[in-house]
Structures are given as C-alpha cells and as structure tokens.
Amino acid sequence: MLGQMMNDPLLISSQIEFAAKFHSSAEVVTRTVEGPIHRSTWGEVARRSRRLANALQRMGIKPGDRVATLAWNTQRHLEVYFAVSSLGAVLHTINPRLPPEQLRYVVDHAEDVGLFFDTTFLKLAQFLALQSSPLRHYVALTDAPHLPADSGIQDLRDYESLIAPEAETFDWPALDENTASSLCYTSGTAGFPKGVLYSHRTTVLHSFAICMPDALAICAADVTLPVVPMFHVNAWGVPYAAAMTGSKLVLPGPGLDPVNLTELIETEGVTSLLGVPTVWMALLAHARAQSKRFSTVNKVVIGGSACPPNMIQAWEKEHGARVLHAWGMTEMSPVGTTGVLLPKHEQLDEAARLALKSKQGRPIFGVDLRVMDDDGAIVSHDGKTSGHLQVRGLWVAGSYYKREHDDTHLPDGWFDTGDIASIDADGYVQITDRSKDVIKSGGEWISSIDLENAAMSHPAVQHAAAIGVPHPKWQERPLLVVVKAPGKDIERAELQAFLEGRLVKWWLPDAIEFVEALPLGATGKVLKRELRTRFADYALPDAKSPGNA
Ligand code: ADP
Numbered sequence: 001m002l003g004q005m006m007n008d009p010l011l012i013s014s015q016i017e018f019a020a021k022f023h024s025s026a027e028v029v030t031r032t033v034e035g036p037i038h039r040s041t042w043g044e045v046a047r048r049s050r051r052l053a054n055a056l057q058r059m060g061i062k063p064g065d066r067v068a069t070l071a072w073n074t075q076r077h078l079e080v081y082f083a084v085s086s087l088g089a090v091l092h093t094i095n096p097r098l099p100p101e102q103l104r105y106v107v108d109h110a111e112d113v114g115l116f117f118d119t120t121f122l123k124l125a126q127f128l129a130l131q132s133s134p135l136r137h138y139v140a141l142t143d144a145p146h147l148p149a150d151s152g153i154q155d156l157r158d159y160e161s162l163i164a165p166e167a168e169t170f171d172w173p174a175l176d177e178n179t180a181s182s183l184c185y186t187s188g189t190a191g192f193p194k195g196v197l198y199s200h201r202t203t204v205l206h207s208f209a210i211c212m213p214d215a216l217a218i219c220a221a222d223v224t225l226p227v228v229p230m231f232h233v234n235a236w237g238v239p240y241a242a243a244m245t246g247s248k249l250v251l252p253g254p255g256l257d258p259v260n261l262t263e264l265i266e267t268e269g270v271t272s273l274l275g276v277p278t279v280w281m282a283l284l285a286h287a288r289a290q291s292k293r294f295s296t297v298n299k300v301v302i303g304g305s306a307c308p309p310n311m312i313q314a315w316e317k318e319h320g321a322r323v324l325h326a327w328g329m330t331e332m333s334p335v336g337t338t339g340v341l342l343p344k345h346e347q348l349d350e351a352a353r354l355a356l357k358s359k360q361g362r363p364i365f366g367v368d369l370r371v372m373d374d375d376g377a378i379v380s381h382d383g384k385t386s387g388h389l390q391v392r393g394l395w396v397a398g399s400y401y402k403r404e405h406d407d408t409h410l411p412d413g414w415f416d417t418g419d420i421a422s423i424d425a426d427g428y429v430q431i432t433d434r435s436k437d438v439i440k441s442g443g444e445w446i447s448s449i450d451l452e453n454a455a456m457s458h459p460a461v462q463h464a465a466a467i468g469v470p471h472p473k474w475q476e477r478p479l480l481v482v483v484k485a486p487g488k489d490i491e492r493a494e495l496q497a498f499l500e501g502r503l504v505k506w507w508l509p510d511a512i513e514f515v516e517a518l519p520l521g522a523t524g525k526v527l528k529r530e531l532r533t534r535f536a537d538y539a540l541p542d543a544k545s546p547g548n549a
Helices: 012-022 042-059 075-086 100-110 119-130 159-163 200-211 238-245 258-268 277-289 309-319 343-347 350-357 448-456 492-500 528-534
Strands: 027-031 037-041 066-070 090-093 112-117 137-140 180-185 195-199 223-226 248-251 272-275 299-302 322-328 335-338 367-372 387-393 415-423 429-434 439-441 444-446 461-471 475-484 511-514
Touching: 012 042, 012 075, 012 200, 012 238, 027 042, 027 075, 027 258, 037 042, 042 075, 042 159, 066 075, 066 100, 066 119, 075 090, 075 112, 075 180, 075 238, 075 248, 090 100, 100 112, 100 119, 100 180, 100 195, 112 119, 119 137, 137 159, 180 200, 195 200, 200 238, 200 335, 223 238, 223 258, 238 248, 248 258, 258 277, 272 277, 277 299, 277 309, 277 461, 309 322, 309 350, 309 448, 335 367, 367 415, 429 448, 439 461, 444 448, 448 461, 448 475, 448 492, 461 528, 492 511
Parallel strands: 027 248, 066 090, 066 112, 090 180, 112 137, 223 248, 223 272, 272 299, 299 322, 439 475, 475 511
Antiparallel strands: 027 037, 180 195, 322 335, 367 387, 387 415, 415 429, 439 444, 461 475
16 A cells, blocks of 8 residues: 655755745855855845756756856856756756866766856866867856856856846756766765766755754754865755755855855854864864954764864863764765764763764764674674675665676675774764775784874874884884974874773884874875885884784
8 A cells, every 4th residue: 555645756846946935035155156145035046046957958958967166156057056956957066176187087977968167177177178078168157247257168258147048947857866966976085986867766865864953954053165176076965955954054165264164164154064074174274373262153063084083172171062973974965874872972081072972973864874794794883893884775886887787786786985984782883994094013903093092082183194104023014194283293113102002002103203284185085005115115113013913
C-alpha cells in the first residue's frame, strides 16, 4: 500500500522560490570583486536568477548542459547557482587554485559549454579559451564598465548586460528530483580530479540536514558568513540552506584576508562563520594583534582538516563563540559529522570537554558510518581501535562522473573515505589521519593529527605538520615541521620538552624543523605530499631515535 501524500519532487528551484516568497527582505551582502560592498535581498537574488535563466535559454543552454564557474563567494555567483541548476542544467564550480593542466582537464572532462568567471580569473579564462575545449559562451561576472577590454576572448559578455533585458519571471521546469544539479571535482592530490555529480534530491536533503540544530543549525536568526568557497563542494551547502531558511548571507568575495573579514563581521553583525582552520589561524592572530573581540559571532563551524584544540579555546575564550568541529568530504556533499555535545557531557571537566570537542563529531541523520580493519572486519565502537572509515547515506556519491566503472565502492555499496578513524560508544568519530599520511613506525601507526595538535597547543606555534621520514630501523619516524606564531620564538629543545608531557614516548618527533609557511593546497589544507618530497632526503638524528619502546 502506498502513502497518499503529495509527491512534489525535491528541487533547488523550490528553495529560491521559497526565499522569494517568504524571506524576500532578508539580506544578501557582498564584498564585490570591483571593491565596494553591495547590498541586496533574497527577493532580488530570486528575480535576478530568473532573469539569468531567461538569458541562459536564449544562449541555447539546454537541460543537462554543464555550465562552469570560476568565481568567489558573491551574489552573482549565487544567482548562477540557482539559475543553472533550476533550469535543469549542471553547475560545474571550478576551483581556481587548480594547477592549469588540471583546470583544462576538468573543463574537458565535464564538457562545459559555458563559463561564468570573475574578472580576477581573466587569465585562467583566457587560458581555457585558447584550448580546444567545448566552451562556447564566456560571461564575465561584472558590469559593462568593468568588462576587460581586448580580452582576446571571443564574444565575451558582461553579466549585468546579459541579464538586464530579460524578464524577471520564469517558469522553472518540473524536473525529476534525481536530475543532476551540480558537479564538483575533488582536489585530486594523486592523479587527476574525480567529479562528484550531485542531484536536486541529494542537495535538498543535505540542505535540510545541515539546518538541523545538531548539524550546522543554519536559521533565519543567523547572519551567516561562509568563508568556505562556493567553488568547492558548494560552500558546504550553505547557499541552499540559507535560501531555505532566509538566513542573512554575507559573501566575502575575493576578500578572504583578516582585515576584510574583520570589517564584514563587525559591520554586518555576523553571528555564524564557516571555514577551514588555516583561515581562522590568520583571523585569530590578526584579532589578537589588534586586541579585537568579535562580539556578535556565536558559532564557528570548522572543518576540511582537523581543528586544533587551541583554536577551539581561542574562539571560546577570546571571542565567546562556540566552535562546531565538522567532518566531511566532496563525495558527501560534504557534511557527515558535527561535534555537538550531549547532556551528559555537561559534567566533563575542561580538559575532557576540549578533547571531545576536538574529535570530528557524530553522524547527522542521513549518514551512516563504520570502521573496517585491514582484514575486512568491522571494528567495534570503542573509541580506541582505528581503521578505515567507510560511509553510506542520502547524500553520498554512488560513483564518480564518467568513471562509473571504476572500483571506488566496496561490493556491499559502502564508500571508503580514505580516512583512518575510530568511533566511540556515543558515535563520536576521531580522524587520526588520511590513510596516505599515516606515519608507520615499527609496524605501528602514529597519528599525525595528534602530534600536530599537541604542537599547536604551544602558544609559540602557529601551525605544524607531521610527516613520516624513512628510517633504517623503524621504517618511518616523525618529523615535525613548525611555523612559529607571529612575534613569538621557541627553541627545538623547548618544544620537544613540551611535547614530552603530552604524547607517548614513541610518538615524539625525531626531529623538528622551523619553516616560514607550510605549503597549502587548493582548499587550504597542508600539502603533506609536497612536504614529504621536500624532506625526502632528511637525515634524522638516528642514534637518538626513541624507538617503539
Ligand atoms: P579534497 O577535494 O581535497 O578531496 P575534500 O574537501 O573532499 O577535499 O576533503 C575531504 C577530506 O578532508 C576528508 O576525507 C578528511 O581527510 C579531511 N577532513 C575534512 N574535515 C576534517 C576534519 N574535521 N578533521 C580532519 N580531517 C578532515
């Protein structure tokens, strides 16, 4: 017997139309690429998205066509998000920090027919226009006065002139909810990037999920500033969830530096921030130097790589904000777990509470997790035994775009995340490493994340990365690469002594190197591969190795 309820499909067009109808005056504020702050509303974003949909149709964009963007977090990018997907075409957000050969690869692989780009990325657009790609339409996300002259790109148009003559009404098609909506390629640390093709259904379900109070709790009362880019994993789904809830959205455009972020947070009264740890490292250091307190911020969602405990403390103590540590990945739309506490945790002492908050959190409904050991057995939730973290769920990729026959999933349908983790009895996940980053010492694993977190809890350490360096006896031993905090100094011996109190003896690094900065990848994560290459011939002070005793 089937239920007798209405069976409306889950569509992205319904999110923007809901925003237009019920949150039309909620604000969308952008730091524009041209410079000034631009103020708008969800009602205006919806009207302009419909204008763009008319323009896209006039350009000949058809359902299923891939339309690429190379753009910052801005209102215009937001409109492209809603118009392209709601039309039944596929929004392909490209990470502008990809190396050129990967950039060309993703455009060719996706067979993009159109490219909407910020003028910041003119050179990349020119590079793509020179290639024999299927790209036919180029639109600069700006107005006529700012359209680059002599760009060399044939028929380059500016966004404002493109949408100005169009009607602000549009009948969105009644798509099948399983229609593809957007495409995002993983950063591809090894080999070429792989495309994750989201659908309307998975996007809307993920939007509902991240609005839950125990997830990212996006709501109408929030002023949300996603520093996490719209060019990678749909800015963690925030644009869609914000439209659904009418959250005021503050979009930082190209201004991701601490000075611009500080100004936006203060002038717009931002309550909720989202981004990767490296962004907050710079912002917190800046605020400290200026003796500034962000009094309006009450929630900071941190994910993409492990959030060090000292960052949680800094947000709590220096700014009175609650940190929500989240874990996920491109293949998971991306949110999988969030670090909310349970009532019983109110009794925890400060150290235990911080240790729990530093874990990656518990799964949100819609995501299932398990940990498998090397022999294929499922590991119990004891919070100690780690293994390969595997997932399945309502917004998890079933295969990669045009690589459907690759063996990326396990025979029983689960997806191996490539992360090594343990799960405790309450479901809290602790990621110890990417499987390719674990340090293997004498047959045992040393968690580089634990080592890095211990180092970063010293006030003179701004950033740290631990890598395995070949060792004749132990196979690998840890080398800790450290960036000192601005204006602070520390000697190797002092840091080593500090770590001795915090880590088991055989986890202690065999050597510490100080550097000016760590190499960061396209999504703000430390490029361990690059560090390993750089220190490939590193000579460890062999005799002093503490070994696995
Ligand atoms: P990429 O495009 O580089 O694959 P993703 O954004 O998909 O990037 O990254 C997913 C990976 O990032 C996860 O598998 C995990 O290794 C890491 N990651 C994400 N969030 C966290 C976190 N909170 N703690 C530790 N690692 C994290």
